[in-house]
Amino acid sequence: MIDVVGFLVSWLTLLGIYSILALTLNFESGVSGVTNFGKVLFYGVGAYTAAALTVYLVLILNGFDVTKTPPYSVEGIVALGQLAGQNPALNLALFALSLVLAFLAAGLLGYLLSYPILRVGPAFVGFTLLSSGELMRIFLQHFEPVGASKGLMSIPGPFAWVPEPRARELAFLGVVLALLALTYVVLDRLVNSPLGRTLRAVREDEVAALCLGKHVPRLKATVLFIGSGFTGVAGALLAYYLTAVNPGMFVPAVTFNVWAMIILGGMGNLRGSLVGAALLTLFDRLLTFLTPQLGITVISPDYVRWFSVGLLIVALLLLRPQGLLPEEPVRTPALEELEVALRGGGSG
Amino acid sequence: MLPGYPYSIVNFLHYLFFYLLFSLPLTLSYRNTKVINFAHSNFITYGMYTAVFLHGLLGNTSLLAAAAAAFLVGGSMALLNNIAVFRPLERRGASPSMIMIASMGLWIMYNYLLYMLADVAHFFSRKNFVSYSKIAYSDVPELSIAGFTLSQSFVASMLAALGLVAALYLFLEKTRLGRAMRAVSDNPVLAEVSGIPRDTIVNLTWLIAGGVAAVGGAVWTCFSGTITPQSGDAMILQVFTVSFIGGLVSLLRTGLGALAISFIENVGIAALNTYLGVPTSFRPFLTFATLLTILIASPPLGAAGGLPYRFRRRRG
Numbered sequence: 171m172i173d174v175v176g177f178l179v180s181w182l183t184l185l186g187i188y189s190i191l192a193l194t195l196n197f198e199s200g201v202s203g204v205t206n207f208g209k210v211l212f213y214g215v216g217a218y219t220a221a222a223l224t225v226y227l228v229l230i231l232n233g234f235d236v237t238k239t240p241p242y243s244v245e246g247i248v249a250l251g252q253l254a255g256q257n258p259a260l261n262l263a264l265f266a267l268s269l270v271l272a273f274l275a276a277g278l279l280g281y282l283l284s285y286p287i288l289r290v291g292p293a294f295v296g297f298t299l300l301s302s303g304e305l306m307r308i309f310l311q312h313f314e315p316v317g318a319s320k321g322l323m324s325i326p327g328p329f330a331w332v333p334e335p336r337a338r339e340l341a342f343l344g345v346v347l348a349l350l351a352l353t354y355v356v357l358d359r360l361v362n363s364p365l366g367r368t369l370r371a372v373r374e375d376e377v378a379a380l381c382l383g384k385h386v387p388r389l390k391a392t393v394l395f396i397g398s399g400f401t402g403v404a405g406a407l408l409a410y411y412l413t414a415v416n417p418g419m420f421v422p423a424v425t426f427n428v429w430a431m432i433i434l435g436g437m438g439n440l441r442g443s444l445v446g447a448a449l450l451t452l453f454d455r456l457l458t459f460l461t462p463q464l465g466i467t468v469i470s471p472d473y474v475r476w477f478s479v480g481l482l483i484v485a486l487l488l489l490r491p492q493g494l495l496p497e498e499p500v501r502t503p504a505l506e507e508l509e510v511a512l513r514g515g516g517s518g
Numbered sequence: 519m520l521p522g523y524p525y526s527i528v529n530f531l532h533y534l535f536f537y538l539l540f541s542l543p544l545t546l547s548y549r550n551t552k553v554i555n556f557a558h559s560n561f562i563t564y565g566m567y568t569a570v571f572l573h574g575l576l577g578n579t580s581l582l583a584a585a586a587a588a589f590l591v592g593g594s595m596a597l598l599n600n601i602a603v604f605r606p607l608e609r610r611g612a613s614p615s616m617i618m619i620a621s622m623g624l625w626i627m628y629n630y631l632l633y634m635l636a637d638v639a640h641f642f643s644r645k646n647f648v649s650y651s652k653i654a655y656s657d658v659p660e661l662s663i664a665g666f667t668l669s670q671s672f673v674a675s676m677l678a679a680l681g682l683v684a685a686l687y688l689f690l691e692k693t694r695l696g697r698a699m700r701a702v703s704d705n706p707v708l709a710e711v712s713g714i715p716r717d718t719i720v721n722l723t724w725l726i727a728g729g730v731a732a733v734g735g736a737v738w739t740c741f742s743g744t745i746t747p748q749s750g751d752a753m754i755l756q757v758f759t760v761s762f763i764g765g766l767v768s769l770l771r772t773g774l775g776a777l778a779i780s781f782i783e784n785v786g787i788a789a790l791n792t793y794l795g796v797p798t799s800f801r802p803f804l805t806f807a808t809l810l811t812i813l814i815a816s817p818p819l820g821a822a823g824g825l826p827y828r829f830r831r832r833r834g
Binding site: 203205207285286287289290291292293294296297298301302304305308309312423426429430433468469470473474476477479480481482483484487488491 | 554556603606607610612614615616618619620622623624625626627628629630631633634637638641754755758762766797799802803806809810813814817
């Protein structure tokens with residue numbers, strides 16, 4: 171029996187999280203020209219901020235001594251499992267606090283990392299961010315307070331007190347989609363504002379933008395703060411959705427997956443990112459669904475999946491570089507008036 | 519006396535040779551083709567796996583044969599990348615960022631293709647190719663100098679690196695083709711106007727760059743403890759930082775970069791470990807700190823650079 175509702179809920183939740191990543195990456199790279207190959211860094215920082223904050227505070231507020239029963243020990247994980255559903259107010263408060271702190275932590279990191287990469291070209295920007303992400307993973311693998319290579323487990327979700335599993339999943343899905351809508355509205359307003367037009371100018375020609383008096387360093391720092399902040403929120407949502415985080419989840423391949431989404435959807439088009447994220451996560455879910463049916467294969471389906479992500483990026487750049495939805499002109503009041511006038515002129 | 523003597527010194531030289539083998543081709547490929555190639559680490563890994571497959575499936579124990587095969591594999595991969603992806607993109611007028619993203623796509627493709635190949639090879643031979651141990655070759659001697667025994671990999675990497683440096687110098691300075699290559703890297707348009715076939719030079723550059731990096735990978739198989747399909751990627755931070763010190767254009771400064779990074783990673787971490795108790799797994803952070811310092815203190819300008827912003831207070 172195929173569980174259609176379960177499939178839809180898990181797909182839409184993943185879609186929501188990945189859409190936030192794709193939207194922010196499109197804002198940073200497609201609209202503003204900051205080649206961010208280190209998406210996973212900010213994603214991971216958000217996830218670990220939320221996870222560590224929640225497990226430590228739940229244990230401390232319930233009178234545990236975290237020096238004796240740390241949340242990554244077996245006793246800690248058992249205690250977290252028992253405490254998870256007892257106090258709805260605490261769960262929700264911690265969830266809200268984590269989202270805010272994940273935004274600030276990832277955003278500040280993005281703001282700080284914009285400093286060393288301001289004066290160099292896209293190659294250096296991409297590479298510096300890529301290696302920052304890898305170093306974060308190496309650091310997390312060796313950092314004992316967040317569980318080193320095992321990571322943190324049994325993170326109490328915001329709706330852990332809801333007894334019915336399906337209702338719990340649906341409530342979480344609602345939160346994810348609400349945050350996706352918030353991200354979309356904020357980024358859409360930014361892209362179609364004077365700031366968005368300036369960012370496109372920076373993307374096309376940095377020297378020209380500088381000569382027109384635009385403060386390019388400050389603009390890039392702003393872009394990285396906003397983009398990374400929302401990425402951190404997506405990371406926090408992932409931590410609560412999976413109720414576990416470990417360093418193995420934050421490999422560079424995650425970044426490239428998001429890149430494939432925005433190239434598929436169309437660089438510089440926010441709605442395209444939603445389409446790209448939807449298609450790739452659907453493919454992902456279907457593959458996870460089909461893999462057990464295949465039995466033991468010579469080649470792991472996982473490798474085929476990642477290979478096709480790379481192939482998709484290369485093939486799209488060669489054959490359809492504008493993606494499914496090409497970039498649209500910025501919506502300005504003047505443009506809208508012009509369109510109305512033209513339409514009126516045509517009919518009258 | 520330096521901390522960690524004599525191992526830190528031996529390792530310093532050892533890594534210096536490997537970084538020269540890996541980073542010089544990267545700098546060479548960027549300065550001639552203006553393509554920043556993230557798939558560079560694939561050349562290294564495929565070089566390693568050419569040697570591994572030859573050893574595991576065919577029982578080859580000659581490093582010379584493995585290196586020759588690796589050169590062909592790496593070189594043809596690089597040539598294929600250029601003909602199938604980079605050149606069509608360039609013809610269409612794609613921006614450098616787009617070409618860089620395409621190279622990233624190639625990187626993922628090659629990476630997982632190798633995993634698939636290792637799976638298939640495992641299916642036929644029942645050997646574990648995803649984690650392969652160090653290979654002992656029969657045609658590389660161990661040397662004893664003044665009481666020190668220099669291992670096989672030390673001798674092999676030294677010969678390969680010094681051979682590469684000498685060959686590159688002679689090729690670029692003394693031959694007609696090498697001078698044509700330098701002309702293309704200095705000014706592609708002017709070179710083309712003067713009758714230098716730019717496409718041929720670019721193809722030749724890719725062949726050399728891919729081939730040499732793969733030879734470095736083949737030599738690595740007699741040094742590293744275990745070889746995995748991620749072995750090349752694990753070195754990407756060091757390899758790119760070394761090339762960035764050279765600003766991606768100067769071969770001489772890339773050599774100095776190899777010297778600096780190898781020194782920091784071996785002697786530097788040994789010193790920190792002895793005097794401050796820093797764990798040796800901290801090595802990549804030291805390299806990363808060097809990278810950030812370079813980007814802030816002396817950002818590489820020119821072709822690969824951005825704008826020379828000055829963070830100074832405006833004078834009233």
